[in-house]
Amino acid sequence: MKLFNLIENEVIKMISKKRLLFVLAILIVLISVFAYGQNRTLERTKAQLAQRMGITATDDWRKLADQQLIEMKNRLDSPYMDEKRKSSLQVRKEQLQYDLDNNINPLEQSAAKFTTKFMEQSIFLFLPLLIIMLAADMVSGESTSGTIKLLLVRNVPRWKILLSKYLTLIILEVLVVCLAFVLSAIISGFFFGFGGWLAPVATGFKVLAGKLDSSSVFNVPQWQYSLMVYSLAFFVAIVVGSISLMISILVKSTAASIGIIMSTLVAGNFISYFLSDWKITRYMFMVNLRLTDYLAGSFQPVAGMNMLFSITVLLGWTIASLIVSFVYFTKQDILV
Amino acid sequence: MQQTTVLELTNLRKTIKGKPIVKGVNLTLYPSQIFGFLGPNGAGKTTTIRMIVGLIKPTEGSVTICGYSVATDFIKALSNVGCIIESPDMYKYLTGMENLLQFAAMDKQISRQRIKDVVDMVGLQHRVNDKVSTYSLGMRQRLGIAQAIMARPKLLILDEPTNGLDPAGITEFRNLVRKLAYEEGMTVFVSSHLLLEIEQMCDVVSIIKQGTVIKTANVHEIVHNNRIEWQLNDPEKAIALLKEHWNITAIQLKKNTISADVNEHPLAKINELFIHAGIALTYCSTKQNTLEDLFLDLTEGDEIV
Amino acid sequence: MLKKSIWFTILTVSLLGLILFSIGFYQAINVTIASSPQSSTNSPLPQTPGESTKLPSKRVNSFQVLILGDSIAKGTGDEKGKGFSGYLPESFKNDTSKEILVNNAGIDGLESLGLLEQVQNRSLDKTITESDLILISIGGNDIKSLLSLNDLAKEDAFNTRQDSYLNTLRETLKILRTNSPNSLIIFLGLYNPYEKANSIENTRLLNTWNYNTQQLVEEDGKGIFIPTYDLLKFNLARYIARDGLHPNSAGYQALSNRISKSVETIIAGS
Numbered sequence: 001m002k003l004f005n006l007i008e009n010e011v012i013k014m015i016s017k018k019r020l021l022f023v024l025a026i027l028i029v030l031i032s033v034f035a036y037g038q039n040r041t042l043e044r045t046k047a048q049l050a051q052r053m054g055i056t057a058t059d060d061w062r063k064l065a066d067q068q069l070i071e072m073k074n075r076l077d078s079p080y081m082d083e084k085r086k087s088s089l090q091v092r093k094e095q096l097q098y099d100l101d102n103n104i105n106p107l108e109q110s111a112a113k114f115t116t117k118f119m120e121q122s123i124f125l126f127l128p129l130l131i132i133m134l135a136a137d138m139v140s141g142e143s144t145s146g147t148i149k150l151l152l153v154r155n156v157p158r159w160k161i162l163l164s165k166y167l168t169l170i171i172l173e174v175l176v177v178c179l180a181f182v183l184s185a186i187i188s189g190f191f192f193g194f195g196g197w198l199a200p201v202a203t204g205f206k207v208l209a210g211k212l213d214s215s216s217v218f219n220v221p222q223w224q225y226s227l228m229v230y231s232l233a234f235f236v237a238i239v240v241g242s243i244s245l246m247i248s249i250l251v252k253s254t255a256a257s258i259g260i261i262m263s264t265l266v267a268g269n270f271i272s273y274f275l276s277d278w279k280i281t282r283y284m285f286m287v288n289l290r291l292t293d294y295l296a297g298s299f300q301p302v303a304g305m306n307m308l309f310s311i312t313v314l315l316g317w318t319i320a321s322l323i324v325s326f327v328y329f330t331k332q333d334i335l336v
Numbered sequence: 337m338q339q340t341t342v343l344e345l346t347n348l349r350k351t352i353k354g355k356p357i358v359k360g361v362n363l364t365l366y367p368s369q370i371f372g373f374l375g376p377n378g379a380g381k382t383t384t385i386r387m388i389v390g391l392i393k394p395t396e397g398s399v400t401i402c403g404y405s406v407a408t409d410f411i412k413a414l415s416n417v418g419c420i421i422e423s424p425d426m427y428k429y430l431t432g433m434e435n436l437l438q439f440a441a442m443d444k445q446i447s448r449q450r451i452k453d454v455v456d457m458v459g460l461q462h463r464v465n466d467k468v469s470t471y472s473l474g475m476r477q478r479l480g481i482a483q484a485i486m487a488r489p490k491l492l493i494l495d496e497p498t499n500g501l502d503p504a505g506i507t508e509f510r511n512l513v514r515k516l517a518y519e520e521g522m523t524v525f526v527s528s529h530l531l532l533e534i535e536q537m538c539d540v541v542s543i544i545k546q547g548t549v550i551k552t553a554n555v556h557e558i559v560h561n562n563r564i565e566w567q568l569n570d571p572e573k574a575i576a577l578l579k580e581h582w583n584i585t586a587i588q589l590k591k592n593t594i595s596a597d598v599n600e601h602p603l604a605k606i607n608e609l610f611i612h613a614g615i616a617l618t619y620c621s622t623k624q625n626t627l628e629d630l631f632l633d634l635t636e637g638d639e640i641v
Numbered sequence: 642m643l644k645k646s647i648w649f650t651i652l653t654v655s656l657l658g659l660i661l662f663s664i665g666f667y668q669a670i671n672v673t674i675a676s677s678p679q680s681s682t683n684s685p686l687p688q689t690p691g692e693s694t695k696l697p698s699k700r701v702n703s704f705q706v707l708i709l710g711d712s713i714a715k716g717t718g719d720e721k722g723k724g725f726s727g728y729l730p731e732s733f734k735n736d737t738s739k740e741i742l743v744n745n746a747g748i749d750g751l752e753s754l755g756l757l758e759q760v761q762n763r764s765l766d767k768t769i770t771e772s773d774l775i776l777i778s779i780g781g782n783d784i785k786s787l788l789s790l791n792d793l794a795k796e797d798a799f800n801t802r803q804d805s806y807l808n809t810l811r812e813t814l815k816i817l818r819t820n821s822p823n824s825l826i827i828f829l830g831l832y833n834p835y836e837k838a839n840s841i842e843n844t845r846l847l848n849t850w851n852y853n854t855q856q857l858v859e860e861d862g863k864g865i866f867i868p869t870y871d872l873l874k875f876n877l878a879r880y881i882a883r884d885g886l887h888p889n890s891a892g893y894q895a896l897s898n899r900i901s902k903s904v905e906t907i908i909a910g911s
Contacts, residue, residue, distance in 0.1 A: 152391060
């Protein structure tokens with residue numbers, strides 16, 4: 001079908017543009033830096049504890065965990081603790097306790113753990129950045145360079161051309177997320193060993209009225225947990241990609257699109273903290289990107305949000321972006 | 337004649353941001369025609385072309401290509417068109433061949449062999465596998481033409497096609513266009529500022545000014561009417577002779593100079609007649625009307641809108 | 642052509658990835674909204690639900706124990722995972738030949754008001770009726786935050802908190818007694834796990850709290866107040882878990898033994 005040819009064209013353009021390689025390079029560099037950093041922090045923590053507690057066998061993780069638990073408890077009892085952060089801390093304390101009870105070593109680092117953690121931390125800012133770099137250029141790049149003229153003056157309807165670009169974007173999103181996984185696993189494997197994929201990870205946390213509900217918590221093997229995390233990351237990639245595409249179609253400049261979206265993402269972090277009382281906040285797409293937090297039971301400062309809610313909001317944004325993109329793209333006059 | 341109409345513009349209008357750019361253009365083109373579109377900057381040439389190929393939606397009016405409306409039958413209409421709009425912007429990070437392959441993939445009927453033939457036709461065989469970023473302007477122009485004619489379109493639209501070509505290239509181009517029109521039956525629509533080129537290449541010309549077509553004529557008719565000036569000692573006798581023998585109306589310009597529109601053909605005989613009639617012929621010269629004369633005449637004194 | 646083969650590789654990888662991610666996404670949603678574990682690779686926790694839905698009906702040859710209250714009731718801190726649920730049957734074994742069945746409805750962080758709501762919510766009624774012994778550990782969370790206040794604020798805050806706690810507890814005991822006229826009610830006293838917060842003032846308050854609780858429990862005909870303060874005062878290192886708050890396994894065992902010692906005759910006679 002012609003759509004297949006169009007997608008092939010778009011992918012070949014992407015390959016030839018070297019943007020993909022650039023994204024790859026950023027991934028490699030950042031993962032290496034993070035893995036290295038993690039390693040050093042771990043070493044340092046162990047050394048500190050050895051010093052402070054006079055324990056030489058600091059590889060006894062239970063002792064390390066207990067120490068952390070005591071510190072958390074002290075912070076919770078302090079009268080100066082902010083109510084909002086108290087809940088998050090409480091949640092993490094409960095999890096640590098849980099890990100102890102079930103013999104899950106929370107400090108041990110492994111390729112599996114790092115891979116999962118890396119994406120959990122990247123999902124709301126770093127991953128979107130990579131996606132935006134690919135998505136923002138797909139239409140506005142052709143407007144700027146003028147190639148869009150030749151692209152549209154063919155016996156192919158405009159919507160099909162945009163569709164081929166969108167599907168190409170999805171293909172690339174899958175690729176980027178997969179690459180993130182593979183690179184994390186390999187690079188961190190050199191630092192922490194390549195194992196850990198069968199270790200139990202607690203999930204099944206629910207958020208009920210602002211409190212963590214662990215009544216139906218259960219364990220899944222790390223590989224399964226990782227799969228869930230990366231699948232959610234892929235979903236986020238689709239959402240961010242769709243919105244970026246829409247912005248780049250409206251703004252017609254790659255640089256401006258990237259600027260706009262990055263600003264909203266960064267603003268999102270502030271908003272979810274400062275304006276968590278606004279009813280509108282929870283409908284903004286950028287505060288709903290941390291889907292993996294629901295899996296891990298990390299607390300959401302904005303009440304009323306849970307996994308289903310966030311996914312619905314994000315889905316809404318995606319569909320709206322697509323509608324705007326297609327309508328605008330097919331109707332606009334090309335004057336470049 | 338209806339079925340063989342290749343391009344039909346009916347009352348084509350476009351208003352951008354409240355300003356009317358194209359104010360009612362009507363045009364009909366047939367196969368094997370080379371059509372020239374002339375006008376000062378800002379007259380609405382490129383806007384019209386963009387409307388023909390669907391880049392811009394007309395405010396009013398319609399475009400029909402080979403019987404298919406661009407507005408309602410986009411795919412079928414555009415299947416018959418190949419075009420270059422202003423500069424042919426290709427993907428600079430791909431090679432010439434890769435660019436052509438991209439466009440070929442969008443249209444099923446183009447074979448590898450055809451692409452090769454077209455590349456030869458435009459003279460890019462030696463550079464087609466280099467990245468477009470290394471091309472000169474002339475090469476990019478050739479590539480643009482190649483891309484436009486690949487699918488054997490019935491209508492070929494060229495906006496400033498000889499931009500960047502050297503004189504040899506321009507001649508080559510002219511020959512190519514003639515070949516495409518007369519041998520392959522294409523209708524070629526050329527928009528250019530190079531009056532000389534239009535004059536040498538086109539059959540029909542429309543002159544557009546401030547969004548309206550002010551004149552459409554056969555180039556043949558405009559250009560082949562030569563104006564001849566004679567300097568002789570008996571103007572009245574000469575005028576009478578011209579009227580009597582060839583029914584040509586001559587006018588007296590100055591004391592001893594007359595002028596008339598005469599085809600080259602009978603000129604030798606006319607001069608012979610003058611001399612036999614005893615008129616002393618001092619000087620005889622042709623003064624060709626050019627398109628430029630016509631163009632400047634018609635568009636004289638207009639500011640760019 | 643190199644680019645063409647890259648394109649095919651990308652296409653294949655993407656299609657595979659798409660399938661994988663769809664599966665993972667579906668699972669992720671299930672995990673966060675489902676109320677029960679999904680696949681067989683998961684191992685459910687060794688956790689008893691807060692309110693049991695399926696109860697063994699009272700058999701003549703069994704001795705039913707119901708444990709109510711906070712995390713100490715639940716058994717948090719026991720590195721072997723036993724808590725009272727595990728140690729009480731062991732301690733009572735010598736006193737009765739009947740099978741000892743334990744229902745544990747302990748909830749982390751529960752306060753006295755929460756306990757009242759729990760017993761008001763009819764779902765535990767049957768269990769309560771069928772219980773021979775009800776062990777309660779509550780109040781620790783009510784009092785916890787008071788101990789770190791400075792002295793000036795403490796007295797008033799303490800009195801207010803204590804009054805509401807006692808009223809709530811009175812209500813709770815009334816409901817329990819109504820549903821189960823003959824069971825033995827054992828109330829665990831509070832201890833001070835904070836080495837740092839053992840000022841004279843704090844000790845006085847703790848004693849007052851325990852004393853008033855004991856008075857209240859005594860109002861019930863078949864209730865007994867079992868102190869824990871003295872057992873743990875000099876034994877924090879031995880009996881407190883690494884979280885510095887709950888008893889550890891040895892601690893639970895010691896407390897269970899103390900309980901059984903206090904009521905062994907009653908159990909033997911039942």
